Amino acid sequence: MSASAADSNIYNDSTYSSESKEEDQETSPEQILRAGASPMVEPATQSENVSVPSLSNPFNVFDIYDAHQKYVKLHSGDKSMIYKKAEGIDVSYAQGKIDWQAVKDSGIDYAIIRAGYGNANKYPNQVDTWFKYNIEEATKVGMDIGIYWYSYADDIETARYEAESCYEVIKDYDINYPVYFDIEEPKHKNFSTARVSEIIESFCSTIESKGYYAGVYTFASLLNTKIYQEVLDKYAVWVAHWDVPAPGYSYSYGMWQYHATGRVNGISTDVDLDHCYINYPYLISPDTYVPDGTETDSSAQIYPVNIDKGVAKGIDVSVWQGKIDWDKVKASGVDYAVVRAGYGDLATQTDKYFEANMEGAEKAGIDCGVYWYSYASSPEDAVLEAEACYEVIKDHKFEYPVYYAVEDSSIAALSNQQITDIINAFCSTLEKKGYYVGVKSYANFLNTRVDASVYSKYDVWVAHYGVSKPAFNKHFNMWQFTNEGQIDGIKGYVNCNYAYLDFPGIMKSAHKNGF
Structure with missing residues (x-):
C-alpha cells in the first residue's frame, strides 16, 4: 500500500485543477457531437514535409537528428x-x-x-x-x-x-x-x-x-x-x-x-x-533582437533549485503491481526495489507477490530492500509484527534497509508517545536480529507525530509528492517522490524513490541484512 499523500495532492486523480491551466472550457468537440451537431468535412490536403508517426511504430517520434539540430540552435x-x-x-x-x-x-x-x-x-x-x-x-x-x-x-x-x-x-x-x-x-x-x-x-x-x-x-x-x-x-x-x-x-x-x-x-x-x-x-529573431543587459550565458542563477536525485533510483512494490517483468524494470534504469514483505502481526499475512518479486528482482540484478506495513496499536503488537516480518524475510539478503511503514489511518487516534513506542519496539526487535532498520511515512506525519529521538537511531524514508524537496525537517536517506510513476515492465502506476546513501556498500561492509 502506498504512502498517504496528505502532504500534497498534486499527483492525485482529482488534481487536474491544481496543476493544469484550463478549467472552464468552451464547447468541446465531444460536447458538439453529443449535442447532435454535424462535423464539417475534414480538409483533404496535408502540409508538405511533415513526418507523422504511426501507433504501430511509436519510435518514429524519436528523431534524434532533429533533436540535435534543436540543441545546436539553442547553443549557437x-x-x-x-x-x-x-x-x-x-x-x-x-x-x-x-x-x-x-x-x-x-x-x-x-x-x-x-x-x-x-x-x-x-x-x-x-x-x-x-x-x-x-x-x-x-x-x-x-x-x-x-x-x-x-x-x-x-x-x-x-x-x-x-x-x-x-x-x-x-x-x-x-x-x-x-x-x-x-x-x-x-x-x-x-x-x-x-x-x-x-x-x-x-x-x-x-x-x-x-x-x-x-x-x-x-x-x-x-x-x-x-x-x-x-x-x-x-x-x-x-x-x-x-x-x-x-x-x-x-x-x-x-x-x-x-x-x-x-x-x-x-x-x-x-x-x-x-x-x-x-x-x-x-x-x-536574433537579427532584430535588441539586448537589454539582463541576458546571460549561464542558467545557474535564474532557474529554481534543482531536484536532488541522490545516488540511486528505485521503486517500491507490492501485490498491487501484480506480475512484474523485472528484466524490463532493470532495463528502464531502476537501481533498486523496496518490496513489501507483508502486513500486520502474522507471518501468514505475507504479501502475495513477495517471493515472486524477490526472485524476479534478484535474477534481474536489482538490489532489494523490504518494508512491513503496520497496523500495530501498541508496542506489544509492534513486536509481534517484527517477529512476523522476520519469519518472512529471514532467508533473504537485502542491500537496502528493512523499513517499518507507519501510515495507516488506524493509528491516527494514538498519541505521539504511543506511536513513538510502537516504532521503537518494531525497529529494535529487528535491529537485534542483525538488520539495518528504518521508518517510513509521509512528511507531515514524521514531522508532527513521531518523537525526534527515533531519527537518531533509525533511518528515514519520507513520502512527499509534487515538491522539489520533501518538507521533512530532519535527516532522511530515501524519498518517495511520486506515486504515479510508470516503469517499463509494470502495469499501472508505481511509487518511485531516490536513495541518498550507498546502501549496498553499507550492508556488505557492516554485515547487515544477511550479509
Whole structure:
C-alpha cells in the first residue's frame, strides 16, 4: 500500500485543477457531437514535409537528428544571450477585456495567448473569442507574444488538424515566443506514453513546418510519466506546477507556470503567472533582437533549485503491481526495489507477490530492500509484527534497509508517545536480529507525530509528492517522490524513490541484512 499523500495532492486523480491551466472550457468537440451537431468535412490536403508517426511504430517520434539540430540552435550564436529571466502571464477568453498597457506597466514582459482549441477545420467557432483583441492590443504596447492551442486530440491525424487550425488563426501575426501545444485533458492521462508522444510530435512537427518554434505545455506529472524524453528534447517545454519551490519535473524546461490565481494590473480576474528562463525572442529573431543587459550565458542563477536525485533510483512494490517483468524494470534504469514483505502481526499475512518479486528482482540484478506495513496499536503488537516480518524475510539478503511503514489511518487516534513506542519496539526487535532498520511515512506525519529521538537511531524514508524537496525537517536517506510513476515492465502506476546513501556498500561492509 502506498504512502498517504496528505502532504500534497498534486499527483492525485482529482488534481487536474491544481496543476493544469484550463478549467472552464468552451464547447468541446465531444460536447458538439453529443449535442447532435454535424462535423464539417475534414480538409483533404496535408502540409508538405511533415513526418507523422504511426501507433504501430511509436519510435518514429524519436528523431534524434532533429533533436540535435534543436540543441545546436539553442547553443549557437551569441551564447551570452541564451538565458534571460522574464515574467509572463497566459490568458484566454476567461480573463475578459484586458487593459494591456496596464499589464505592461505592471512589469509583465510577455504573454502566452490562447489562439483556440480543438480542430477548427472540423468544428466551427473554436477560435478563442478574445484572441484577436488580445494579440493586437498586447502587440501595440510592446509585449512579447507566444501562443497556446488547447488540444482534444485522440490521435496523430487530429493533432495535425489542430496544428493546421492553429496556423490559420495565427499566421498573420508576429510571434516571438513558442507556439505551445496544450495537452492536459483527463483522457490524455489514460493514453499510453507512445500515443501521447506521437500526438505531441504530430502537432509540433506540423507547426514547425510552418516556420514556428514549437513547444509543449502540460502539468509536471504528465511530463514525467506520459511523454518520451526524446520528444521533449526536441521542443520547448512549459511545465505547470503551482505553489511549490520548483516544479516537480527534473529535466530541461524553458518556462514554468507557477501560480494559477495571480493578480495583475489591467486584468479583473485571476490569471496564470509564468517564469521564463530561455531567451526565446533572441532565439526566434536574433537579427532584430535588441539586448537589454539582463541576458546571460549561464542558467545557474535564474532557474529554481534543482531536484536532488541522490545516488540511486528505485521503486517500491507490492501485490498491487501484480506480475512484474523485472528484466524490463532493470532495463528502464531502476537501481533498486523496496518490496513489501507483508502486513500486520502474522507471518501468514505475507504479501502475495513477495517471493515472486524477490526472485524476479534478484535474477534481474536489482538490489532489494523490504518494508512491513503496520497496523500495530501498541508496542506489544509492534513486536509481534517484527517477529512476523522476520519469519518472512529471514532467508533473504537485502542491500537496502528493512523499513517499518507507519501510515495507516488506524493509528491516527494514538498519541505521539504511543506511536513513538510502537516504532521503537518494531525497529529494535529487528535491529537485534542483525538488520539495518528504518521508518517510513509521509512528511507531515514524521514531522508532527513521531518523537525526534527515533531519527537518531533509525533511518528515514519520507513520502512527499509534487515538491522539489520533501518538507521533512530532519535527516532522511530515501524519498518517495511520486506515486504515479510508470516503469517499463509494470502495469499501472508505481511509487518511485531516490536513495541518498550507498546502501549496498553499507550492508556488505557492516554485515547487515544477511550479509
